[in-house]
Amino acid sequence: MMTKAEQQTELKSFQNSVAMTVTLISFGMMFAAMFLGYFLVRFNSPTWPPVEIENMPKFLPLFSTIVMALSSLTYYMMENKPQQRKAYIALTLVLGLIFLGSQWSLWSALAESGILISNGNVPSMVYAFTWIHAGHIVIALGLVFWIGDFVFRRPEALTVGKLVNVGKFWHFLGVIWLLMYLMLFVL
């Protein structure tokens, strides 16, 4: 039999996870809508990849993907290895920033290889999708930074709920990126 206090924390984390799930569903639907657009375009286009995006940079997106995966991993480690929290959160932050950097150079690389945003709806997608995703990454980094602030300055106030929920968002964005990478650059 739990004490009342335990019960309360129990319930609190439960409702937080409910809320987070709903939130992720919402975000998910937004990306899903864009992906739907992608599939409609893709199945109506005679050739794939269409001429507009034939010579797309191959390396940078791959690099971004790896970085993203690593950052998810480090966040995961941070959740489960309380003693090395500081190190791991720092790593996560750095990796996140590297990801943004690599996206940035991706956009300039695209421009150089003559793939402009106005070249048709496939290039439009490449830009729009990566932009929107990057935008979310910025927000998420803010949250990770917030967690970091807890870790470094007031660990006692850092609840599991905060940790897990920010984590969920971060991993979610990782998955979204993976999908985008596969759809736009690989398949």
Added chain:
Amino acid sequence: MAFLEQHIHDAPTSFWSKYIFSFDHKVIGKQFLWFGIFWLGVGGLMAMMIRWTLAYPGVPFPLIGGLMFPHSGGVVPPDTYAMLFTMHGTIMIFFAITPILIGAFGNFCIPLMIGARDMIFPTLNMLSFWFSMLSGLVLLFSLTLPMGAAAGGWTSYPTLSTNIGQPGAGQTMWLVSLFLFGVSSTMGAVNYITTVITLRAPGMDYFKMPLTIWGIWLTAILNAIFVPVLGAGLLLLTFDRVFGTTFFLAGAAATSGKGDPVLFQHVFWIFGHPEVYILILPAWGITSDLLAFFSRKPAFGYKMTALSLTAITVLSTVVYGHHMYTTQMSPLLTQSFMTLTMLISIPSAIFFANWLGTLWKGSIRFHSPMLFSLGVVFVFGLGGLTGLYLASTSIDLYLHDTYFVVGHFHYTMAASVLLGGFAGTYFWMPKMFGRMMDERLAKIHFWATFIPLNGVFTGMMVLGYAGMHRRLYNPFIYEFLQKLMPINKFVTYCAIAMGVAQLFFLWNFFKTIFGKNIPQASANPWEVGTLEWTIPSPAPHYNFDEIPHVKCGPHEMGNPNLKTGRDYQYQTEELVKS
């Protein structure tokens, strides 16, 4: 059963923390109510101008026309007309109906009716309101732009809504405004869903919730799932306008790349059809409850009603294609959308039958909330049944984008949802502000609204069947429409009457809230048993100092075994059996 205690903080004292940046769900609810009523006024005024133009083409709009359209000598110019119906649709749906039905009643009723002290995330709640406010301001500001606000219809299909059709900044502002609004709705939805799942008082299991809560909860779920879809569409369209992407550009407009305008229609209606149920589900819930309360007997087939509302919610996600028949989707798609659309009428008819069952052998009290609820039954019957014509692909070949459609959706939204909103306002007024609204004025308001309302919207149906299409500045340049002039005039007269009738409401509303020596309402003026009536009026800070324990359903009335002298029992009381 373990239950999460919300701690009681002491009431805010300063004006700002009390009325403006309040965390209290009741205050936020009221804020949404004011917000909604204001926009209802604006949208209504626009409707009046639309109607005037249709009945008196080229005749200056009375009174304010001269001020508003000096260049055309008070006559509504064509470009302004387009702007008017676009803004009218946008405002009525997103800034009048949504705030009142979902924002106001959602916030006010959920915690009170499920026995919670507040929403689960008060801060998010406050943010949600201020995001709506922000988006409202953006829209309002866009009206003052030199090139005018958005004028591509509330559906703002590309390529009309891209730079080739709408060069001005208005359309972009419209997109931004709706995006902000979407953020607000999603925040609200997360809050509502979580609150209902986690904060129900002990014993308040799902099938003991009032149907109002069912309606609002399902609405919130639809919101959480589909508003982001609209968000995506808005983002991409904004990119097309601002950054030169070409998602929706095609034809001569697509100088460089090529996109597909129909893509937007898919995205829009994937959201758009659920949206219409988002609007009406709360109204259905409120009506179902009020019919039971004022017939003094339990809601007929409560469980069936709740389940059919759920069924409609599920079905509403897969019928959106019925708005796009004339874009000539593949026959297979078209047919499946038609069939699925038709299926919706089964659950609809079921809860409809339950509504009538609730009235059957009741002991009906015709207070103003009841009158409005009965009104909903009548007009939704018409609105719903007319949906069936449109659902048929071949009939829609003729009726699509005619006033028949306009009539249909005004019967469902401008009639059913509007009356439902009024019913709720009259019903919860005492709990919101601690005062009863003037019953006599309320009844006048009902009849003065209800009778012309049917004139307006049946009139629209007739016009549509006679072939008059939508969004026409001057229908009478078409010879086959000239004979409709008198009918258009009739519709306009009814519309003006309906508009004026709303002044009774406004007067009553303001008088009740700000008037001197208005009698205080008792704790339970309507004699019903749901939780919000177990506490004094107006609802005190943090609602329940003692979290109630729920023991019976929401409409336990007319139970012959009751010995208490009341004909109803509170949800906190054990169900009396013989």
Added chain:
Amino acid sequence: MDISIPHRLIGLVAQGSELVVKASEQMSLWERMQPPVDISTSGHLIHWLFNYTTYVNLFWFALVCIGLFGFSFLYWEKRHKKALYTHGNEKKHLMITAFIGLGVFLSVDLVITKVTTRDMKEVFWNFPVNDPELVKVQVLGQQWAWNFRYAGVDGEFNTADDVVQLNKLVVPVNKKVMIQMTAKDVIHAFYIPNARIKADAIPGRFSKLWFDTTKTGNYEIACAEMCGNHHYLMKAQLTVLNQEDFDRWVKESQQIAIATNDTENMDLRWGWKWESR
């Protein structure tokens, strides 16, 4: 086409008010409520379905009214002091509601779904592509006018000798007419009220529809999709001629086309190869 708003507006205002006079000649309400005369061979299908739906809907709505007003009258508090205590969840209650639900579905939905599907398959989607006498027209919607294109003497579309018309569609009576359309700038909708038919003209896509007229005369073609401030002005004329007149008209206009078409100006070549689907 250029439209300077003030002029257009003044023109319309004049038009509008003078039309009011014209429109107010004697006519019963019932006549006013009727759709424009049906000149198509397919319109009656839509009307049959519409009327059927109306009758059945009226039946159900009558039931609703009986319940609504009847119960309100019978069970008014003053007349009926004590409400019957029932949750309406007994077997017989469920049966009744389920019965009504099914009733509505079977009587309205099932029937109109079936009939609609039949009509669409047999008529509206059944394009007369290999009818030898098929009259082929290409349509281009633009802000705010309809362009019509007939194959010229060579029988080929999008060649220099095509017959191109602005806001004027001419067809022979009792012949199947097939229209392939698209739009130049924004989405329009090609709407012939008298033929009870409508289809969107969408930039970058081809949509098609067909109809078969039964009456000669002049009728109106409208644009049904919001396409900008002057959407309401986007009106064209449909002229249905008997065969001889039509043939004569074709000859003449083909001559005119050959004489006057500017073969250099590629902007006039907005047409496309006829899609024989």
